Amino acid sequence: MPQPMKKLNPGASPQEWFGNELRTRRLAEELSADALGLLVQVSGDMILLIEKGIYPSCRQVVAQRLDNVLGTEGLFDRAWPMVFGTRDAEKKRADADKRTQRTRPGVAQPYTSSILGRDESSPRTGSRESVDRRNFLHLGGLAALAPYELAQAFAPAELPHPNRISPNEIAQIREFATSLSSWDNQFGGGGIVRSVAGRALQWTAGLVQVQCPEHLHHDLFAAVSRLGIVVGASAFDAYAHDDATKAFTFAADCAEEAGDWHLRAKTYSFLARQAVWIGAPDDGLTYAEKGLVRSDRLTPTMQAMLHTARARAFGKMGNVRDTMVAVGQADEAFSRARPTDDPEWMQYYDAAQHAGDTAHALFDLAMLAGQDPRRAAQRFSMAVHGHSDAFKRSRAISRTKLAALLMAAGDPRQAAQVGHDALDEVGRLTSRRAADDLRQLGAFAAKHPKIQDAVALRERIAATVSA
Incomplete structure (x- = not known):
């Protein structure tokens, strides 16, 4: 049985007034908290906490999104400084103090751009703020786009960068991303693919610090984003999950800066x-x-x-x-x-x-x-x-999973035949995902100790994944 909603007291505090207005207008639109949260890119639980006046510090961009979704003509945005502004300013000062203690000279502080205004409102095209933001991106480079940790992870490599971005650099990034993706699909994300990928992203990330003509801005960030995705994918396949997440996050920031x-x-x-x-x-x-x-x-x-x-x-x-x-x-x-x-x-x-x-x-x-x-x-x-030979890893993983299904709930002898075909391909890959799928297949094969085909497959899997 649903719990009754907590009665609100809009006169108790600015936060509870804000919450009461939010609940009233949400219910008028016949939206659940989860549905409204999805529209403004926060959780339904956060919506409910704001309504109850107990959420510590709602970001102003959330207030602006609420205005847009609920058609309140800027009500929540105007109220935000009175309701949350003081708390937000105190939090920012505390965060700034922490950052000052760990910031190294020469590294710009992070800036998050966004198609959707994830962390702040996107200025209108042509506005003074928009021009200043672009100039800051050109000057601040990678550290202006991504968290401080990313600036450390993807510091420019020793290979020199051009003084100014031209179509040639963008074409090189695109072509390399295509080639790297092909190698990753054929051979897996480990070994030499991973080594080359990491160095390539180091150099490419440094390009966002280079002066870029306005008409090439989109193409540059889109190309860098594409390479970041490919590098992240190879790191994911090699189980370098922290590196993969950093690469994907960097790629997302570049994609949003490109508006792609x-x-x-x-x-x-x-x-x-x-x-x-x-x-x-x-x-x-x-x-x-x-x-x-x-x-x-x-x-x-x-x-x-x-x-x-x-x-x-x-x-x-x-x-x-x-x-x-x-x-x-x-x-x-x-x-x-x-x-x-x-x-x-x-x-x-x-x-x-x-x-x-x-x-x-x-x-x-x-x-x-x-x-x-x-x-x-x-x-x-x-x-x-x-799948063609260009996608050997995908084909090998699908074969392995098919064999696992047959081994677990079908004919173990047929499963062993499919499993050996998968091993023929996986043995030539540097993919930890593919190797883990083989281990799972081996575990299923171990449940058939009296079937020689299953025993032989399990022994071959053990020898392959331990090599």
Whole structure:
């Protein structure tokens, strides 16, 4: 039975007046706290705490978003300084004191730009603030874009940078990102791929400190974002998760500075997949839903990619209903896909990729919730037969998962045959994700100690992943 809402006293404090106004206008729009939170990019719990007058410091950008969503003509924005401004100023002073103690000379303080105004309102194009912000980005470079830790992680390498950005540097970044993505898909993200990727991002991140003509600003940040995504993906595959998160975060900031919704969506898709992989599916779901903000600006292929990420998060939670709904949404979006509408770097997301990605969500349902494994097996089989040699890692992982399904809930002898085919490919990869999937297959094979085919597969897996 739902709990009655706490009675509010708008005269008790500025915070409770603010909260009462928020609740009154939310209910007038017939919005739940969760629904309003989604629209203004905060949690429903935060909305409820603000309404009760007990949330410590609502950011002003949240007040501005509330005005936009609820049509209050700037009411919450005007009230914000009186209600939260003093607390916010005190917090900023305290934070500034902490930063001063750890800041090194020569490193600019962080600035977060945003398509959606994540941390502050985006100035109108052509405004004085907009011009100053662009100049600051040109002068401040990487440290102006990303947290201080990122500035340390991606400090410019010894390779000299040009004095001024030209189309040549941007073309080099794009071409290298394409080549690196190809190597990562064929050989995995470890070994030499990871070494080259890290050095490339070091040098490329330094380019955002170089003077850039205004007409190249978008292209530069979009190219750097694209490379950041590829480098993050290789680090993710190599289980360098901290580096992967830093690269993805850097890529997201660059995508937002470029105003590129597609790159932004791709970054959140990878953050979602990584979170699911490391056992944080709730975080993965949040990332995927952030990527779907303003999905009308995304192509159907990209919508399918993000709904698939949602499905994988729900699947890892063992949530059957929401997983199946998300898979259905992904399938529906993909049915409308037209490759000519997608950026060139999204061409990899074809029928084989979609089948394999959705199969992962269904695999988790089969393992965690006892669902029919045939749905996942059929999709993994489609992925195996659809992937070309350019995507050996994806093909090998789909083969391994298919073998695991057969070993767990099918014919162990058939599973062993598929497993050996997977091993033939995985043995040539430097992918820790692929190796972990093999370990899972080996664990399933161990449950059939009297079937020689399963025993032989398990022994070969043990020898391969320990090599």
